[in-house]
Structure formats: C-alpha cells, structure tokens
Amino acid sequence: MLRGLNPLLSPDLLHALAAMGHGNDIVIADANFPAHSNGQRVVRLDGVTATAALEAVLQVLPLDTFVPEPALTMQVVGNPSEVPPVVAEFQKIVDERADIPVKIGGLERHAFYQRSREAFVILQTGETRLYGNILLKKGVIGS
Template sequence: MLRHKLIHPQITAIIAAAGHHSSILIADGNYPAASKRGPRAELVSLNLMPGVPTCNQVLEALLSAIPVEAIQTMQTETSGPYALDGDPPVWEDYRKTIKNEGLDLEIQPVDKWAFYDAVSTNDHVLTIQTADQQRYANILLTVGVRMD
C-alpha cells in the first residue's frame, strides 16, 4: 500500500527506476508529446477530457512521491498570439503546491526552444500528458536525491 498521493501504477514504476538528474515532463493538453520527448522517455496519457486532469494536480501527486531539485517552465512569449503580460496564472498554482509540499524551490522559466531541447535529452524518462488547457502550463521536473 502506497503512502503518498501518487497511485498510478505505470507512473510509479517509471519514477521508481528514475535516478538523480532524470527529468519528468508534466505536459499540458497542447504540448506535442508524441514528437517532443527524450529517446527513452515513456509517454503516459492522462488526458481524459479538456481540463481533466490539470498539470498542477499531477505536480501535487509527483511531489508527494519523489525528491525534486529543479523545476522549469516554458517562458512566456512577449509578442504574438500567445503573449502574456506577466506570469501565467497557473504558475501561482505551482508555487502554492511547491510550498505546500515543503520545498524551497523557485520556478525557472526557460526559452521555448531551450525547453524543448531540455525535454529531448537522454535524461528525460517520462512525459505525463494532461488535458490542462491553460497556456504555459508545461512543467519539467529534475529528480533530486533522497536525503532520508
């Protein structure tokens, strides 16, 4: 019986095999998960219907189960049809979830193309495709070290 919030058997098996510096992408519903992932990364599709589940819900489950040493998001565009003034609202949800899990980590925005490059490495072990419809909801976790 698991004691943390994450109970998905396939995701649990993948993260159990992951080690320090492995990366896990929680992808929103618009992310090209079939083509933008590492060569060894497994894809788990949780996208049930628009908005279910959200990236933040998956983040909460993962943070309950693994040590995380870095969190990156896709930097917002400043011009064009997807431009935003300031941070997307979902990032505040992430900050609350991170704080609620007792982590002292800051979200690190990364240029869109650098984000895709970070996801396309050999260290990328898992993409969890959600149905989150919020812009800039993609979030990349770097697995840390268990200290206890």
C-alpha cells in the first residue's frame, strides 16, 4: 500500500503510467471495447467504471499541452455531435481533476480504434454505459 494514491491505481497500472513517456496515449475503455484485440498492453479494472478510472488516472497523469486535443472520446455512430451521459461526465471530471482542463474532442469510431492500436496501454474497465471510452495523451511535469 502507498499513501495518497487512489486505490484503483493498481501496481500494473502505476507501472504502465510511470513507463509512459511524453506524447504516449492511454485509453480508458468500457467493458464492450475490444481491448485485447486492439491493444499491445492491457491492464484490467473489472468492476470499475470508466469515470472512476479517469479520476484515478488524472490524479497522477498530466495532459499534454503541446497538442490541441489531449483528450478524445469515441463519437456516437450516426450522430457524431451527440454527447452521451458518460462523455458529459468525462468532461466534468477533466474540468475538475486535470492539471490543465481541456475541452474533450471526438473521433469517429474506427479512427478511435486505430488510435487505440497505437496507444501505450489500454485500461479495460467494467464500464457498462455505451461510449464510455476516452483516450488521453500524456504530458510533461514542469519544474
């Protein structure tokens, strides 16, 4: 056990987050997401919502300030401007917890899958709400 860390930050997840470099991506994925077929490295948090996982990850992960959209979600198929409730909750968490709050962008479903294939790690959660997927680009910690 370590002090001051969200207990959802498992040893495997902490190792992945620490091993990530500036510009690497992490995908926090819902239970329906094809994590193992899309990801080179998958860490599982079964029974945990994607929103709880996002809160825990943002406790230790800085968002990239060198790209216009360091946080992206999967757009609703057939209605890309729709904002599902889980995505609205993601935005609230980013606004409250990120070191530098940003407006979350969106990616078409297959483009999101492609980006996930290039991600450093996919964090598979037990999230059952549809479109409960978010991609974060790791930033740097300033001096």
